[in-house]
Amino acid sequence: MQLFVSESAFWGLLVSAIEVYKKESYGLLLGHRDGQNFFAAHAVACQSAERHSNWVKAREKSYARVVNFFQRLPTLSLIGDFHSHPEHEIALSPEDVASMVRNRVYVTVEIKDKAKDKYWSYNEDGTLSGTTDNWFIKIAAFGLDPKTRKPRMADVLCPFAIGFNIKDRA
Numbered sequence: 806m807q808l809f810v811s812e813s814a815f816w817g818l819l820v821s822a823i824e825v826y827k828k829e830s831y832g833l834l835l836g837h838r839d840g841q842n843f844f845a846a847h848a849v850a851c852q853s854a855e856r857h858s859n860w861v862k863a864r865e866k867s868y869a870r871v872v873n874f875f876q877r878l879p880t881l882s883l884i885g886d887f888h889s890h891p892e893h894e895i896a897l898s899p900e901d902v903a904s905m906v907r908n909r910v911y912v913t914v915e916i917k918d919k920a921k922d923k924y925w926s927y928n929e930d931g932t933l934s935g936t937t938d939n940w941f942i943k944i945a946a947f948g949l950d951p952k953t954r955k956p957r958m959a960d961v962l963c964p965f966a967i968g969f970n971i972k973d974r975a
């Protein structure tokens with residue numbers, strides 16, 4: 806299971822997590838699915854999501870409107886969603902797991918105050934992490950295993966992000 810993240814989706818994940826820090830961001834992933842592999846072309850934040858510090862849920866009505874809109878796009882599909890875990894690790898909560906369905910990909914974005922600079926790189930567990938000006942950010946992806954129907958981590962691939970580092974302040 807792999808999730809390929811475009812440059813646009815990478816920025817979408819980061820900006821939405823940073824914007825509402827220390828609350829949770831929430832949004833939708835648009836792109837394509839090929840079997841158990843996914844390509845996220847865009848990560849679109851949902852403005853009306855009710856944000857709390859440890860859970861998030863889009864308001865039902867506006868969420869349904871956005872989902873319907875995306876489901877009718879001819880070239881892109883709704884492949885999953887994302888939310889941030891401010892000052893929490895990437896692991897899925899029981900509520901996160903309960904909302905999962907097959908053939909979708911779910912991204913969690915850990916965000917916390919930066920302790921020291923870290924260039925963006927892949928980690929052993931398939932996650933991708935690095936720092937920005939003020940934050941440490943780790944991106945993880947999960948899907949339901951088709952056999953066990955339990956959550957499984959996917960490898961997050963984002964060539965654009967690798968080696969990315971924020972400019973030093975002169």
Ligand SMILES: [Zn+2]
Pocket residue numbers: 888889890896897898901913
């Ligand atoms: Zn969560």
